[in-house]
Amino acid sequence: MRGFFEPNSVAVIGVSESPDNLARRIVQNLHEFEYDGIIYLVGARGGRAFGRRIYKSVSDIPDQVDLAVVLIPARYVPDVIEECGQKGIRRAIIETAGFSELGKEGKELEMRLSEAAARYDMRFIGPNCIGVINRANGLAVPFPGLKNVFGRGGISIISQSGGVGLDYLNMLASENLGLARFASIGNKLDVDECDLLEFLIADEQTSIICMYLESISDGRRLMRLARSTRKPILLHKSNTGKLARDIAQSHTAALSEDDAVVSAALEQVGIARFYASNTLLNFLKVLPLPPLRGNRLAVLSRSGGHAVICADACERHGFSLVRFPREFLEEIEKHFRAKVIRLTNPLDLGDLFDYDVYDRIVERTFSLEDVDGMVFLHTYVSAVEREASRAFLKRLEEHSFKAGKPVAACVSTDSEEMSVLRRTLPHPVFTTPEDAVAALALKRDYRHEVLEEPRVEQAGLDIDGIREILSRCEAENRPVLLDEGLRVLELAGIPVARWRVAESPDEAAVHAEELGGQVAMKLIASEVSHKT
Template sequence: MTTSSELTHFFKPDSVAIIGSFRKGFFGGYVIVDSLLQGGYKGKIYPVNPNYEQVLGIRVYPSLEQIPGDIDLALIMINARGVPELIKQCADKGVKAAIIIADGFAERNEQGAQLQEQVQQLAKQAHIRLMGPNTAGVVNPIDNFYPCPYEAGYHTIQKGAIALISQTGMTNPQAFPYQDYHCGVSKICDLGNKCDVDECDLLEYLAEDEHTKVVGIYLEGIKDGKRFLRVARAVSSRKPVLIVKSGRTTQGAAASASHTGSMAVNDAIFDAVCAQTGVIRLDTFDELFEVPKIFATQPLPRGGRFGILTITGGMAVMAIDYGAPFGLQLAGMQPQTASFLDSIFSGSGHMPVDIGPMMAAVRGTFSRYHEILDALMADSNVDALLHIPWAHPSEDIIESYVRAYENIRGRYQKPVVTWVYGPSSQAVSELAYRLERMGFPVFKQLETAIKALGLALQYSQKRMASDAQ
């Protein structure tokens, strides 16, 4: 039984003990203490190791029992063999939760699996909640809690509405450039071998978390299928839950057994589970960072009629083609919108709005860009908009786009997805950065932009259908 308050000890502890080596390097206790300090953690930090006196100006205690205060959370990175004894010490000390970063458990071999079983039993008896083993742990940007065991080279992440749960450290700061990720994050958690806390516990916790609007999950397997069905359905009806699951093939399943000791779920069954629970299944790891952005920043679409404003006709064809299986269809256009566009360039008043020919023929097209974008957003035929701007290094063009988005910002209850392309990676990045900072998601691939919009539509339709019941 999990209660939200129990998991709070993992994400918002008042005090943490770090048990491990404090030698400077890419990995270890030193990195955690450094990361906690630089990330701005306000709670108490207790490094534990009999061979050190001090690390980064903080006193190191020879053992847990000599720590003067209470400990909410223990971060454990010692050799696996020593972990059972340490859990006993945690029990004696009244530690409430522990993250076992150490590896060498069920993912390694049979001996490791026995060790994991032993650790799990000891913790259970002492009412200590465990995360891991074999995990990179958690991050909570909202409360400036960054207990990162791997050196990332930066120390804070933009606060936001996306929670990421993962059965790998690949969503933790050392693996992903959160500094260049313009969409903020509420929580990150690597579940590791899931000997205690699992995806269902986290889902229940995040359903209650006021900062989290969407949950993205990478899983190798499901720990408790029955509970997952129940919890996933309940959480999905409140917040979108997006999952990438490996172990689709027998080869992949075998590999995940040796990675986190997971038992894989038959893939067709998992598809059925997603359909039943309303969980949205993603296909690639990259999508885990891309698709949640629409849910975190945009209103849900009320229908599938999407407008397209583009400077390339070819990509509009791709977008329409790719969107159709999601139920997206090219929007029509009100007469006043069409006549407005035709007044700028005859023949342009229809969807998709391809301003390529207009740009080539009419000087000053860009100075009217904000009017064009606004006209499409205001059109009652348009439920959502795909925008494909051309990020040319010319400052004028980029400013025209930014001005157009500033003009529509907050004025329409319709989602906008953007794919930026162009001859300069730097200009593409700059425009993407500026738009995302304004709250408009920009996707790295056109197909992902359309997919995000399509999944938002499907989620919206399910929610509307169940709200109507």
């Protein structure tokens, strides 16, 4: 997988002199992100672009090429991959659409594509994707035009959808969250999410892994990989219902799975599932913070109204608000100009405008043994308190890490000032009390650590008998029938209701008498689900 992200040379195939040519955007992105390798341009008509020669074929390139990025009509892709293989190229990213997501003809093209790649031991990402980004070396090969606005960091993204992937990238840029690597995998005909996940788990640049999937290629492998790492894995698994199946099939050739099974399996191995971008954003904001070791919060606010809203959010998310010691509140009350606010938790600081005192209050609050985490609600007019507020918000993170307890900073100010905060603060900020508290709830509830592979206790387990039944079903290309399923459970040592198989009304009557008279009858047939 490293070859997809760290090539020394890239050939962009499909470039022309036309300004509307999509492959030209790939070259523009490589320049925009200052890719540190060699770029070759390839297009059937030849010519020049970006001051470079456009080779008519990859075989015309005089040097070795590490990675081919292909964006040409689908019908030509298998032959071009064949040519890449002959050239000695062993990695390709195929951004072209028009394969199995469009039906039978596309599936035949995929078969030819796979056969060509297999002949030369070539691995490829796609087809029907937008490629990869590596912030470390400037490799950026999506065909949508991009600007290099992504900070470097530890978040890596695997997305089956190019559009959703771009949505995540925009989110990172707007919130100043650093990107490590990005991969759009489309139809995942060869390289799939498990291949890339295994790479990212071992990747030193990556600390958090985000995935968007419409189908899961290998559930067992995915679970095994998730158990093997302490890195957080966040997954949006869509295509869960009947209404989504048709569009997902035509979008990335994805098939739907049993969603309840998917959710249970993900929870079992510590993969955090989310359904909305806002939840993902909250995850990404709080995961780098110190751990939340309990359920007890302190809420500090410059606005009484925001304090009330935050208290409601705390209750909705199952938090408790710490009862502050009397001596602690009396110490704070000394700094107030007027005794017009009754101090409690949430702590209303509306009568206090001394930022040095804020610092002392935050430090003192964190020192309380009963406090597990904090929400600080900061409302200000940027034209008046801009510099003081920015400096305090930076110090807020320092207090948090010094105490080893998380703080969710919620800021209410003008949009221009919020934009500056997102670009300059070393920690994320929230814009509503609900989001701040919801993020801390995610921090509280999400636990991920290296897990051992589950071991099956084989005492009393008839493995050979189970395998015989399952092998027979597989050989006959049919599902497990009701009586076979019951027998598998018995062979596994799992208690089931007493049962018999009857092949005639008379035999059914005999069995019913043996079982006590009151029985349920179920139909056994390979062509129908069992029914009472």
